[in-house]
Amino acid sequence: MSELIAKRYIKALKNDMDAKALENISEIFSGLALSFKDEKFLNVISNPAVSSQDKTNIILDAVKSAKSEKVNNFIKLLGENNRLNVIPSLSAALNKDIAQSTKTYTGVVYSDSDIDASVIKNLGDGLGKKYDSKITLDFVKSEFNGIKVDVEDLGIEINFSKSRINDQIIEHIAKAI
Known part of the structure; x- marks a missing residue:
């Protein structure tokens, strides 16, 4: 309301x-x-x-x-x-x-591992090119086992879970055998 x-x-x-x-x-x-x-x-x-x-x-x-x-x-x-x-x-x-009017957004990168500032900047630049915007990302250390990127105002949420990637690798190897 x-x-x-x-x-x-x-x-x-x-x-x-x-x-x-x-x-x-x-x-x-x-x-x-x-x-x-x-x-x-x-x-x-x-x-x-x-x-x-x-x-x-x-x-x-x-x-x-x-x-x-x-x-x-x-x-x-x-x-x-x-x-x-x-x-x-x-x-x-x-x-x-x-x-929205200036196409300038801020987002957050969550991970349980430390991520280099240049990687975060490159990730923001890459997302910015994809969405024709300027995206600045901040790093927040969390309990998330992988990497999660959240740009709320654009509706972007991307996550890469280490356990999910491991499960997919095992599934792929099992299919190959």
Whole structure:
């Protein structure tokens, strides 16, 4: 539900701003979205005993350094409509929208083995050529026994499990015999 609301707000922002301004607002809202992961902050924002105006002022104080009247007015609008809770969804949807318009995506490589940074860069470049985009991959060490590449915004998920590859080799050898 909050995703649909967020998309409406993004549509309004896109009509009012150029691409550079949208990227700047995206950075601001990404920072705000991180605040919603803080339990104390979330308790204040979701507390019905705290007035809507006080909640709005808290968020306005958080973005004061941006010195943007458009951002301030937008946050006031969200506060007036009791929509401050859509900020994380708004941030995610705005980042996704910008990624699609600029064809710039980020993804994650998961593996239980260390992978050289040049291999990860080459993997990102190769996927980027295939999907006519710029794809940047980050490495995350995990329990996955193999390699898994995930670029969520493009809907790409590729995995190579060591056990599955071993099973396929054994099956292939058995068929050859």
